[in-house]
Amino acid sequence: MTRIVGELGKLGIKKISRQTVRNILKEEGIEPSPDRSSDSWDNFLKRHAETLWAVNFFSVRTVTARGLRQAYVLVWLCMLTREVTVSESTEHPNSA
Numbered sequence: 001m002t003r004i005v006g007e008l009g010k011l012g013i014k015k016i017s018r019q020t021v022r023n024i025l026k027e028e029g030i031e032p033s034p035d036r037s038s039d040s041w042d043n044f045l046k047r048h049a050e051t052l053w054a055v056n057f058f059s060v061r062t063v064t065a066r067g068l069r070q071a072y073v074l075v076w077l078c079m080l081t082r083e084v085t086v087s088e089s090t091e092h093p094n095s096a
Contacts, residue, residue: 045079052079060089 001018
C-alpha cells in the first residue's frame with residue numbers, strides 16, 4: 001500500500017491513505033499484497049510477458065567512406081512474441 005501511495009504522490013495525488021488504496025484494490029478484486037516469497041523469476045516473466053519488452057542500447061564500429069565510425073543502435077525485444085524492433089543506427093544519438 002505504501003508504495004502505491006508514494007507513486008500517487010509523485011503524480012500529485014497527495015490526499016489518499018493506505019486504507020483507501022486497500023479498499024479500492026479490494027473492490028476491484030486485486031489482492032493487496034502478493035506472496036512474493038514463493039514467486040520465481042520465471043513465473044514473473046510468464047505473468048507479464050504480454051507487456052514486457054527487453055531493451056538494449058549498444059554501439060558498433062563501422063567502416064564508411066569517411067573511415068571507421070562509431071554507430072549507435074537501440075533494439076527492443078517483445079518477451080511474448082520474440083518480435084525484434086531495431087532503430088536506425090546513428091553516429092549522434094539524441095532524444096529523437
